Amino acid sequence: MKTLSHRRQRMNTIMLVLVTPLLFLPPAYADQAPAPTEQSVTSSDTSSLAHQIARTKQYIQTLVESLEQAKGDDKDAIQLQLFNKNEELRELLADAINQQSLDNPQLVQLVTAQRRYTQDAYQYITVRLNTLNEQITQASQEQRLPLINEYAELQQYLSSVFEASWENIRWLEQLDQPTQETRNTLEQRLNQRLRLLSASIDYLRQQYTAQEKQIKSSPDSEKPALQLTQLNTQQRLTIATDGLKRTYQLADQLGIETAEYKRQLFGVTGNITQDILDVDVAYSILSHWSANALNWAEDNAPQLVFQLIIFVLILLVAKLLARLTRSVVKSAVANKNFKFSQLMQEFFVAMSGKAVWVIGILVGLSQIGVNLTPVLTGFGIAGVIIGFALQDTLSNFAAGMMLLIYRPFDVGDFVYAGGVDGKVGNMSLVNTTIRTFDNQIIIVPNSKIWGDVIKNVTRERIRRVDMVFGIGYKDDLLKAEAVLTEIVQSHPAVLRTPEPMIKVHVLNTSSVDFIVRPWVKTDDYWDVYWDVTKTVKLRFDEEGISIPFPQQDVHLNWVSTAPEARSDH
Incomplete structure (x- = not known):
């Protein structure tokens, strides 16, 4: 209630000061103005402007008298009417000047009254603003909010x-009255206000930045009070920027140089307006940026160069450490005691080097002043997003990790995996490269390999060669068995242990089949297979043992017929 009463009292004082000069307008011109009514008199006839001006003046006088006796909400309503009536009076005066519907001396008197009105208002508001500034400075942060609203x-x-002062000058110029002195006074006051608002914006902006830093570094218990202080500063900064914009827009009409103020407003608000298209404003912005960049370089260049040198040195050291780490890890995992697969060895070597490199980069970034917390947070968020986007790759x-752990095959093995036969050429955590027997390169995703049957042909050290040879039914069975035994045992690549197996396997349709199963080293598999097959053919030919092929014997029986039966045909 106390704040509301203070606000009403302040409004009463302002309105009395502003409207008092209007009571001394020249008297009514021809007719006595009737009692005021709520409805304004409007007419398209220019001769009625004098009557309307007289009625409006009479109405203002009546409102001022009513204001002295009114209380509470009635005073607020009367104050609003006073402001609106003065605006009506100025509109009527503008029409009268444009239409030249009144005598020139009468118009000059009306404009002169308005000029006194603006001069008195300027003096009162200036004094009141200075007083209010002192009150805001001395008041606590909680008490500043109503004072700042009044200041706005x-x-x-x-x-x-x-x-209104500029409009008064233009009216006087239309009436051929001297305005140079009034114009000079207005330009001086505008320049003064522009400088004052510009200085206030710089000061308040520095205060806001300092308060923002203080809030970030303060404990939670102190933040509410600091945030209230920052809010008050923000409101005052907004008031100053709005006032600067309205002021330089008016100053442009008087030909005052305002490029620097427009640059300042752009720097504070960041709003791109048509003022940026002005050559002077753009040049001022570029000059300011260049000057700031030069000053920043002069102040920070030595420290920045030193930090960059440190950063580069840290990266070089990290690179050397990464190489050294890879070498050490490579030697360690290659030890036969660990029995690591080729894929696991490459995994440990690659991850050790990359880990050292990443740590080196993070240490280097910290040395040049980069806050690693948001960087690491960003990596975490990016990891989640990439995880959703790369589900198949993950x-x-x-699957690559499972192959790494269980090691069903290794580089160099001959395998059947993922529907492909061939030799494993390369393995990674994402895919496996297989070279087929006809020298094709096939890259198979690890998920397809792990989800299918895996056959490792060369995993074991020795293998059994399975062969089948057939002889004819008329050939000597024991002789053939002795020849096969001699051929197998005489081959240098056939192992003595386990013993080779040579047995009569099946009595087939066209042949008697022997199974011949010698054991060999895995690397000798195909050499033994091809050598034994060739030698069997040559020895069977020498020994007169046939190698039958599928055949059928067809027996035809002729039946004779009697001559009588043939003659019937």
């Missing part, structure tokens, strides 16, 4: 007063 209203009133990665 006064700034808006002051901008309106400047705009599935292959998981």
